[in-house]
Amino acid sequence: MIRLTRLNKSYPMASSKLHVLKGIDLSIAPGELVAIMGASGSGKSTLLNVLGLLDGYDDGDYHLDGQRIGQMSETKAAGLRASLLGFVFQSFNLIPFKTAVENVALPLYYQEVPRRKRNKLAEEYLDRVGLADRAGHLPRELSGGQQQRVAIARALISNPKVILADEPTGALDSQTSLEVMEVLREINATGVTLLIVTHEREVAARTRRVIRLRDGRIEGDGPPETVFGTASPAPAAFAHVVASTSDSAPAAVLAT
Amino acid sequence: MTHLLDLDHWQEIRVALLRNRTRTLLTAFGVFWGIFLLMVMLGSGSGLRNGVLQGFSDGATNSFFLWTQRTQKPYAGMPAGRGIRMTNADVAAIREKVPEAEVVAPRNQLRGFGGGNNVSRGRKTGAFSVMGDYPEIRRVQSLRIETGRFLNPIDVEESRKVAVIGTRVRELLFARGEEPIGDSIVIRGVYFQVVGVFVSPQTGDAAERDAQTIFVPFTTFQRAFNYGDRVGWMAIISRPDVPASVAEEKVLSLLRSRHKVAPDDLRAFGHFNLEEEYTKIQGLFSGIRLLVWIVGVGTLAAGVIGVSNIMLIIVRERTKEIGIRRALGAKPSAVVSQIVSESVILTSLAGYLGLVAGIALVVGIGRLLPPGGAGMFLDPDVGVGEALQALAILVVAGVLAGLAPAQRALAVSPTVALRSE
Incomplete structure (x- = not known):
């Protein structure tokens, strides 16, 4: 689904260049659930921008769904984003003056789907994330977790092959984080490739593959247990929540 | 989109x-x-x-007015400062020799407006402008007939003593509700029968002036007021396909030669070109x-x-x-x-x-x-x-x-x- 070959990306600075991604080689198969981890400055945001066609790269190769992504017009990139990708953001990024159902329908608006049809679809997707009764609410009338679920429904509505989530639980408490993660895992179970950028081990631990970035290079890549080692540092409180709400949690978390 | x-x-x-x-x-x-x-x-x-x-409004914009002043230059043995008089012969000559002039309307005027009383009816008197005119004058000066009629060619031909009066004239000479048409007024001791009342479409001073005007046939005017064959001034309309200024130039040079005025004496004849003004x-x-x-x-x-x-x-x-x-x-x-x-x-x-x-x-x-x-x-x-x-x-x-x-x-x-x- 995603293949990066010796990908390099740098940002021009005043007098020099800031080399951010230093030859990334990465391959992600359809239907994978991947966490990208790394300290701030490690290049994970840049990697997400490149993967999400929000930004270009200098050299190397990027193939998305079998297509080579090179230099392309913003119009074409927007079209590919709309058809292949869905985004979930840390701060939800709902349009504040639009109701939940309008927010969910927004990507279809840009694909010029008729209003009636896209609003009907949006209601279906809201129902899927359990918010059918909040369709007419504005974002400020929803809790953080509910807003993030609206955002997930919005990412899903265009039927993307890949969902890119940037710190999807970063603004949520642990109980809500877990619920959101559950929703994301369910989506992944339907075959959508899911990439989650996170710095929370608890979140990464609930994926099937963790890629660790450090200083623009991939430092580790493998199942959470391997990357973190056996002694998972998940706090007891979180483990308790996980244990009580999910019976499919990765062994590494339950092991504590 | x-x-x-x-x-x-x-x-x-x-x-x-x-x-x-x-x-x-x-x-x-x-x-x-x-x-x-x-x-x-x-x-x-x-x-x-x-x-x-x-x-x-309605006045022909391809028209000009023409009057005499004094010569400025000696010419053909004549001194400068000589007065010129236009006559009916000049009108005939223009009609004959300047085909560009479609209408030649000579005019005379008794100055009454602002002067002494010159018109009366019974005990009522007033000071009005009395114009001796051809019916064609309406093509230069727009008027609206309120009752009765304007001058016609037969009035001029037969030198009829008929008058068309402005609204202010009617007000001053007739009682309210009195019918002026068919009645007589006396202009400088001569009886004229009123055949029409006109209204000016102008505004302000011009309208006020018009309202105090009386039109009589040009020929009647010359006879009744001892003008002989004198012509005070002329209104001339050029043919629609000729600019007024062209006809104006031709008329002026014709008049200069007829009255022995130096060809370059520009001030012997006064003229006013409506077209230019317009x-x-x-x-x-x-x-x-x-x-x-x-x-x-x-x-x-x-x-x-x-x-x-x-x-x-x-x-x-x-x-x-x-x-x-x-x-x-x-x-x-x-x-x-x-x-x-x-x-x-x-x-x-x-x-x-x-x-x-x-x-x-x-x-x-x-x-x-x-x-x-x-x-x-x-x-x-x-x-x-x-x-x-x-x-x-x-x-x-x-x-x-x-x-x-x-x-x-x-x-x-x-x-x-x-x-x-």
Whole structure:
């Protein structure tokens, strides 16, 4: 689904260049659930921008769904984003003056789907994330977790092959984080490739593959247990929540 | 561009513009004021123009007047300062030798207006202008017959003692409700039968002067008041295909040779060319109109720049939102169309209100004016064409005002969507 070959990306600075991604080689198969981890400055945001066609790269190769992504017009990139990708953001990024159902329908608006049809679809997707009764609410009338679920429904509505989530639980408490993660895992179970950028081990631990970035290079890549080692540092409180709400949690978390 | 038909497109514009009502209102006011002033100025210009050009109303603009003065140069043994008299023979000669002159109407005038009493009826007397005229004079000086008739060719041919009087004459010589037609008035001791009453279509002083005028046949005038074959002055209309100035030149040179006036003595004959005056005034008002457009469009431009400025601020405020939309698949064209639509809606809505308010004011003033206008002001109006032009300018201005902000919006990278504040 995603293949990066010796990908390099740098940002021009005043007098020099800031080399951010230093030859990334990465391959992600359809239907994978991947966490990208790394300290701030490690290049994970840049990697997400490149993967999400929000930004270009200098050299190397990027193939998305079998297509080579090179230099392309913003119009074409927007079209590919709309058809292949869905985004979930840390701060939800709902349009504040639009109701939940309008927010969910927004990507279809840009694909010029008729209003009636896209609003009907949006209601279906809201129902899927359990918010059918909040369709007419504005974002400020929803809790953080509910807003993030609206955002997930919005990412899903265009039927993307890949969902890119940037710190999807970063603004949520642990109980809500877990619920959101559950929703994301369910989506992944339907075959959508899911990439989650996170710095929370608890979140990464609930994926099937963790890629660790450090200083623009991939430092580790493998199942959470391997990357973190056996002694998972998940706090007891979180483990308790996980244990009580999910019976499919990765062994590494339950092991504590 | 199909989303132009989408309800959400317009809803977003509404929300965007209503988010900061005061700011939107102030910005809109700039455009409103510009177009309002433009309309009021255009209306005033047209009112002034109508008022001034009314003086020419119906009068043939290809006509000129001609009278004698004193010679300025000695010529053919004659000294300078000699007075000249035109006669019926001059009229005949012009008719014969200057085919460019279609109508030659000689005139004589008894000066009564502002002078001593010269007209009476029973015990009532008055001082009026008495004109000896041909019926063709109506082609130069427009008159409206209220009752009865104007002079006709038979009146002139038979030297009938008939008179057509102005409304003020009737007021002063006849009792209220008395029928003047068929009755007689005495002009310098000679009885004339009143055959018509006329009204002047002019305004102000000119109308007042006309109202105190009496028309009698030219031939009758010469006989009744001992003018012999003297001609006071002439009104001449050139053929429609000949400019009045051409006929004027020919008539003048003919008269100079007939009266032994030096060919280069320009002041022996006085003349006044209505066509030249008309063209001059037309030119003046074209100039005024141009000025109005320049000032109006300038004011409007200030308003539009205000819109552009506000749109830039709006784009800056919405940077994050624009980034999110782009991450969700909004094509650059959709972003541009959104911003430009907002700008066009704001500009044309404010402008439309200004247009309506301006035209309403102009029409209101027009309604309040007395019929026939006040002073030099008559029927102020803004043409449909000008209103449509102004609207077209507004839409174009709206697009232009939106372009720079739209460019700014395009420069927003979709990566800002990922940034968390």
